[in-house]
Amino acid sequence: MLQKPKILIIDSNLGVLDLLNEVVNTDREYSLFIESKKINAQDAVYAKKPDLILLCADSSVCLSTGEALLSLKECPPFVLMGKVFASERAAADIVKKFKPMDTITLPFELEEICQKIENDSMIAAGMIDELTELWKKPCFDFKLDRLMRKKTDGIFFCVSLNAYSFAANPSRPLQIQMAVFALKQRFPEALLGISGNIVLGFLPTDKPKKDFEKRINEVLSEMIEAAEKPVIFIPAGACESGDYGYSPEDMLLYADKAMEISGHEGKNRIKFYK
Structure with a gap:
């Protein structure tokens, strides 16, 4: 049986995992997991060996986590999501260190979709x-x-x-x-x-x-x-x-x-x- 491609999401908004499963991974073709803290993300790379990292580029915290992963020997390629904080010099400098495979511009507001998912969960509760x-x-x-x-x-x-x-x-x-x-x-x-x-x-x-x-x-x-x-x-x-x-x-x-x-x-x- 073929193993599903594994994707590590670096994002502080946990609702993004539900969002991507709902709008991208509807047939569960991928194995998605999410982290935001450096130590947890590093452990995830070692233990789960993801094929790809989706990195939230509009969060300085997530960019810092991504920067820490660059130092790992077996670091998978990155895809940057969202708008880069170009106005913040430190964040912009971090972004320059990445050699992303691609940059994703989502056709919707992440916060709006995540809010809908949260509301649906609260209604169900x-x-x-x-x-x-x-x-x-x-x-x-x-x-x-x-x-x-x-x-x-x-x-x-x-x-x-x-x-x-x-x-x-x-x-x-x-x-x-x-x-x-x-x-x-x-x-x-x-x-x-x-x-x-x-x-x-x-x-x-x-x-x-x-x-x-x-x-x-x-x-x-x-x-x-x-x-x-x-x-x-x-x-x-x-x-x-x-x-x-x-x-x-x-x-x-x-x-x-x-x-x-x-x-x-x-x-x-x-x-x-x-």
């Missing part, structure tokens, strides 16, 4: 709320934390759906679904989750908060219309990520305080914590 189809809080927290580690500017907000508990027509589950649908329609680019009856959201944006306030207040009006009677108020609070050191805990704390103030005012307007 039951991390989606059945009624609203929003991320459950543990999953929302995980995704938000990753955005904050990248110092992503934007607006964190929370909207209380508790008022729907007292509205008799239409049914409460339907009201909540209509309210969440309105949020999804107006903020398709936002990360949305749910905790109890509170919708949590983060909108990556560098626009003035007035733009967000206008959009969210229009949504609140639509959400109120979902409850025919009695008249209800929907409190909502928000804060800007950069004002709180990109801390998910602090953003939740102060957006929640702002939501409480919004509820006391009873004007169906979002309140920013100041």
